[in-house]
Amino acid sequence: MTPANDTTNYDETCPLLRTSNAHNVEARIAEKPKPTPVPKGQLAALCVVRLVEPIAFTQLFPYVNEFMSDLHLTDDPSKIGFYSGLVESVFAISQLCSIYKWAKISDVIGRRPVIFFGIIGLAITTLMFGLSKSLASVLVARCLGGLFSGNIAVIHSVLGEITDSTNQMVALPIYGLTWPLGSIIGPLIGGTFSHPASKYPKIFGYQFLKDYPYFLPCFIAFVIAIIGVFLGFIFLEETLPSKRNSKKCGSPDASTNGDCATTAPALPEEPLSISNLLSIPIISALALSGFMLSYLGTSFDVVFVLFCYSSIESGGLSFSASQIGYSLATAGAIAAAIQLCIMSYLLRTFDIAKMYNFCMALWPYTFLFLPILNLIARAGLDETTGELGTTVVALLWVGIAFVLMVSKVASLAYSISMILTKENAPNAASLGQSNGIVQFAMCFARSFAPFVVSSLFAISVEYNLLGGHLWVVIMVTVSFLGLTISRKIEQISVKTIG
Numbered sequence: 001m002t003p004a005n006d007t008t009n010y011d012e013t014c015p016l017l018r019t020s021n022a023h024n025v026e027a028r029i030a031e032k033p034k035p036t037p038v039p040k041g042q043l044a045a046l047c048v049v050r051l052v053e054p055i056a057f058t059q060l061f062p063y064v065n066e067f068m069s070d071l072h073l074t075d076d077p078s079k080i081g082f083y084s085g086l087v088e089s090v091f092a093i094s095q096l097c098s099i100y101k102w103a104k105i106s107d108v109i110g111r112r113p114v115i116f117f118g119i120i121g122l123a124i125t126t127l128m129f130g131l132s133k134s135l136a137s138v139l140v141a142r143c144l145g146g147l148f149s150g151n152i153a154v155i156h157s158v159l160g161e162i163t164d165s166t167n168q169m170v171a172l173p174i175y176g177l178t179w180p181l182g183s184i185i186g187p188l189i190g191g192t193f194s195h196p197a198s199k200y201p202k203i204f205g206y207q208f209l210k211d212y213p214y215f216l217p218c219f220i221a222f223v224i225a226i227i228g229v230f231l232g233f234i235f236l237e238e239t240l241p242s243k244r245n246s247k248k249c250g251s252p253d254a255s256t257n258g259d260c261a262t263t264a265p266a267l268p269e270e271p272l273s274i275s276n277l278l279s280i281p282i283i284s285a286l287a288l289s290g291f292m293l294s295y296l297g298t299s300f301d302v303v304f305v306l307f308c309y310s311s312i313e314s315g316g317l318s319f320s321a322s323q324i325g326y327s328l329a330t331a332g333a334i335a336a337a338i339q340l341c342i343m344s345y346l347l348r349t350f351d352i353a354k355m356y357n358f359c360m361a362l363w364p365y366t367f368l369f370l371p372i373l374n375l376i377a378r379a380g381l382d383e384t385t386g387e388l389g390t391t392v393v394a395l396l397w398v399g400i401a402f403v404l405m406v407s408k409v410a411s412l413a414y415s416i417s418m419i420l421t422k423e424n425a426p427n428a429a430s431l432g433q434s435n436g437i438v439q440f441a442m443c444f445a446r447s448f449a450p451f452v453v454s455s456l457f458a459i460s461v462e463y464n465l466l467g468g469h470l471w472v473v474i475m476v477t478v479s480f481l482g483l484t485i486s487r488k489i490e491q492i493s494v495k496t497i498g
Contacts, residue, residue, distance in 0.1 A: 035166040042162045043171055045235035047178050050155055052119050052228040054182025055189070056126045056145075056221045058332075060214075061301075062191035062325035064088075065309045067214055071135055078314060078458050081306045083135065085454030088302060090139050092446035094146025099153055099443050100274075103436025106154040107271055107429070110243045111161075112236060114154045116229050121148030123225035130218025153439035157432045160422040161239035168419060173343035176415045177336055180408070184332030186221070191325020193217040241428055271429040277437055282424040285488045286417060287441040289360070292482030293413050294442035296363045299453040299475060300407055306457055307370055312377045314461050315468040317396065327400055334401070335408040343412065352419050353490040359413035360486040364479035366407045371469050373399045413486075420493055 060067070068083040106114040125145035132138040163171045195213040196204035209216060238244055278284050308324050310316025319327065346355060373396060380392025388396070417438060425434040453471065460470040 035170075036164050038167050038171050039162050041235060042237060042239075043159075043174060045232055045237075046155070046158055046162070047175060048228055049115060049119065049232040049236060050175065050178040051182050052225045053122065053149060053152065054179045055186040055224055056122055057149075058183045058186030058328065059126075059190040059217050059221050060129065061305050061328055062187050062321045063194040063214060063217075065306065066194070066321050067138075068135075070213070071133075071138075073135060077311075078462050080309075081454035081458050082451075084306070085302060085450040085452075087138055087142055088298075088446075088450035089448055091142040091146040091149070092298070092443055092448075092450070094143045095149050095152075096146075096440065096443040096447045098147045098150030100433075100436040100440045102150040103153040103157070103432045103439070106151075106157065106240065107432040110238050110240045111154050111158050112233075112238050114151050115158070115236075116233060118148045118151035118154075119225055119229050119232075121145075123222045123229075126218050126225070127222045130215035131212055133212075150443075153435040154432065156418050156421075156435045156439070158236075158239045159418070160425075160431050160435070161241070161428075165423070168422075169344050169347035172347065172415055172419065173339045176339040176343060176412075179414075180332045180335030180339060182332070184329045184336065187325040187328035187332070189220050190217045191322045191328075193220060194321055240432075271433050272426055274433065274437065277426070277430060277434060280424075280426060282489070282492050283421075283426075283434060283437060285485075285492060286421055286424065286438050289356075289482070289486045289489055290417055290438045291441040291445045292478075292485055293360065293417065293445075295445035295449045296475075296479055296482055297407075297411055297414070298446045298449040300363075300366055302450045303367075303453050303457055303471065303475070304370070304403075304407075306454055307374075310457075310461070312374065312381055315371070315374050317373065317377055327404070330401060331404040331408060334405050335411065338408055338412065339415075343415070346412075347419075351490075352416055352423070353493040356413055356416045356420065357483070357486050357490055359410050359416065360483045362406055362410035363482060364476045366403060366410060367472050367475040367479065369399070369403045369406070371472055373403065420489065424493060 064084045064087060065080050068080050068087070069077070071083075073083050074080065102114050102118065122145055125141050125148060128141035129138065129145070132141055159171065159175050192199075193216040196216045197206065197209040197213065204216065278287070305324055305328075307315070308317045308319040308327060311318050376392060376395055376399060377388060380389050380395075381387075382389065418435075421434050421438050422431065425431045453475070456471040456474060459465065461468045466473060
């Protein structure tokens with residue numbers, strides 16, 4: 001039946017599609033860009049370089065509380081978390097002080113020098129950490145390590161410069177695998193090779209390793225870092241547009257073909273100042289939300305280890321360093337599976353800003369689930385032997401896997417934040433500094449989150465506030481605040497669906 005207001009004459013010769021509609025369909029098809037091939041060699045080199053930091057960073061998690069206990073800093077086990085939190089806060093404060101400077105320097109001298117210098121420094125300071133015999137030397141090693149780790153924003157910028165909107169949904173999940181993979185390898189190294197002389201006396205029964213029981217995992221992380229620098233130096237190319245263009249113009253082929261003469265009139269873009277970048281609503285919103293994300297993510301990582309280390313009577317699980325290492329490796333395996341199996345599909349299917357909000361909405365539940373694990377452990381604890389039954393242990397590990405899965409889905413917000421920063425950066429020249437601002441905000445949260453949450457945990461347990469669970473109530477409240485802040489991003493961000 002023909003609409004009443006349609007005066008067109010229809011017969012057998014009329015096309016089924018009107019000409020204008022057909023042209024619109026063809027135009028829409030033509031507008032969709034062909035995916036740019038992923039630079040596989042560069043992405044592989046970048047992933048090797050990126051893998052170094054999570055290994056060096058997470059290898060100390062399984063034994064850091066035990067390390068602080070061995071230093072005889074306090075006779076009260078409930079206060080150990082205060083010192084382990086201090087160790088991580090010092091690292092993050094130092095990283096905070098250097099992250100924007102490294103990003104700004106890389107916009108001038110190039111990405112490669114900053115990346116390699118930072119990794120070498122991190123390798124040396126990791127070795128220093130393993131040789132530490134006092135709290136002062138531990139703090140100095142972590143402080144210097146944080147300064148050299150400030151190149152993380154530079155590494156993110158390289159990913160942004162070797163990809164575009166047509167291939168980032170393929171490249172980002174691969175790049176995103178490096179942190180989960182490193183967080184599998186790191187805790188396994190730390191949990192397996194701390195106190196090697198007592199664990200493997202036939203192989204590592206040397207006096208040196210008895211005197212420095214945490215040296216071996218740090219040394220292994222050092223070797224991995226040096227290998228990463230070596231491979232990166234050979235295979236990773238410079239990606240800063242100004243350096244890349246000048247190198248291209250300096251080549252004989254470019255001079256012969258006249259490429260430089262063609263592009264010479266185009267002046268390079270100038271990076272915006274920090275005040276101008278912060279005046280852009282989406283950049284300031286990403287920085288503020290990144291602050292909340294990093295505070296929640298760091299707090300969960302710290303309190304999970306402290307929760308596992310604490311006795312069941314104190315609200316924890318009484319895990320050993322090896323068990324904590326296995327737990328963290330499980331978390332890394334879950335994160336790797338998420339990145340490998342579903343991340344690419346999610347990026348192609350859903351709006352990036354909406355995905356970011358969904359991830360932020362999961363953080364309250366990650367903290368709520370932890371006390372339930374303690375209740376399970378309390379219910380299955382044999383008061384005579386102090387041991388847990390086989391069924392209860394199995395149930396605990398299932399619960400741990402579930403909690404860690406939720407936390408790793410929530411942590412996808414870190415990867416999504418990288419895409420949002422790249423897509424909303426005002427120009428290519430400001431990408432490094434835009435990443436620097438967001439990473440600065442994240443590192444600022446990391447600078448005090450370990451100290452705050454570990455102290456909050458200790459105070460809650462020591463004074464039995466809300467049954468020792470005051471820290472849970474506060475962290476859930478902060479999580480909902482973070483979700484409220486993240487909603488602004490969806491309103492003002494560039495719409496991005498792969």
